[in-house]
Amino acid sequence: MDTTRVAQDVALDLAILAEVMCGDGVDVSGELTAERVGMGQSNLTYLVRDAGAGRWIVRRPPRGNLLESAHDVHREFGILSALQDTGVPVPRVLGEYVDDRLAESPVVVMEHVDGLVVDRPEVSDTLPMHLRAALGPALGATLAAIHDVDIVEVGLDGLASHAPYAARQIKRWSRQWDDSRTRDLPQLDAMTELLRRRVPEQREVTLVHGDFHIRNVIADPGTGDVRAVLDWELSTLGDPLADIGSLLAYWPEADDPPTALFAASALPGFVDRATLRDSYLAASGRDDADLDYWHVLGLWKIAVICEGVLRRSLDDPRNAADGGPPEPIFIEQLVDRAWRTAAAAGLDT
Known part of the structure; x- marks a missing residue:
């Protein structure tokens, strides 16, 4: 070197x-x-x-x-x-x-934790079928373990507000959009208003990872079990279904409209979103009430995050990771997918 x-x-x-x-x-x-x-x-x-x-x-x-x-x-x-x-x-x-x-x-x-990090096509494309099948359920079980943490016992009860999480998320990320936007995007603004109108009632407060997806874990290369969860900078307290909603947003399927999201999960052998959802619900004992809302909010949030990445890269190109910053069209495709998901769930009325 x-x-x-x-x-x-x-x-x-x-x-x-x-x-x-x-x-x-x-x-x-x-x-x-x-x-x-x-x-x-x-x-x-x-x-x-x-x-x-x-x-x-x-x-x-x-x-x-x-x-x-x-x-x-x-x-x-x-x-x-x-x-x-x-x-x-x-x-x-x-x-x-x-x-x-x-x-x-x-x-x-x-x-440093040794293991399998599925963060590039050259990794996902060569995974054997048994690992492809195991990774989704392993993510669901790990997410359930995060939400099972006794926040009082571990001293995280004061990490963040216990106020309704959806309203907090909309306030935070709409402000981030306003502070980092590189252009006007009326469809995103309209989605923000839809999410405000459709805020569900909060039923519990747990630790929330805030950015849980396949690239943010290290897995056992033999079994697919999760050895380490990474990137906790967005972790907070809130509705646990927000995390599984975001994981679904990060989990493309083969017949989805195009976006530039990392699409390992669209390869043969990976479980579909329904199976991923069910693996979490079975491990956590929760039901899927309001999960469609959190799926849509997850897509909206990813779009806002990507706009922030684009802004930071424009301000200082040294911040860009390997492969460069997201293209503006990618952010627009995410917003379009959020609208499609909302329409399929009947949330766009």
Whole structure:
């Protein structure tokens, strides 16, 4: 690896990182090198290696001006710390560092978890059929485990408001849209109003991951079981059906209208959305009342998130992940899919 080139591309001072990690008792052998990993386009994520066998995952916010409440790795660190001894599979957190010599923002270090990350076509296309079939139900069971966490017992009861989650989500993400939009999109604005009119009654409050999908987990390459859930920056308290709604939004099927969503789930062997939904409902003991609403809101939210990614990439191209930022047409296709989903469920009246 060309360490000079990598160091120039990494938004961290790796010498300072080694210093602060050693100060926390982490065994670091020699100089550190780093490379950007993952397909996420929000927080910057790096695989950091030392001269020996040491490997860690390091996360920090993107460069540049950030939207209020977004990219909060300090909050993510607190959530991961609280979940260490629960039934939720998460990486072991090693430290959080706020040091201007290291970076202009907080930096979180966690263990590297070996396993299968289905985040690219070259991975999904080569998966054997038994793994394709296992991954959806494994995601459903893991999501049920997240929602089963006793938030009082683990100290997350004060993580966020207990007020109705749908209204909070619409307020937050419509504000994010207003702050990050690159153009007018009347169909998205109309969907925002539809979601406001159709807000369901909240029946319970649980821990919510906020961005749960196949790219944000590490799976066992033999069984498909989830070894670690990643990217907790959007985690909050709210209606658990919001998470399964978002997972369905991230789960294309072969006959869906086109979008640029990662479409591993459209390959033969992966379960369909109905089976994915049923695997979660069976594991959690919940029913599917209002789930169509959360599916539509999930699509709308993904569109808003993608617009934010586009804005950050336009403001500072170094923030773009491998493959570049989403195209505007992708965001418009997501909004169209949200409308189609709402119409199929009878929500568009």
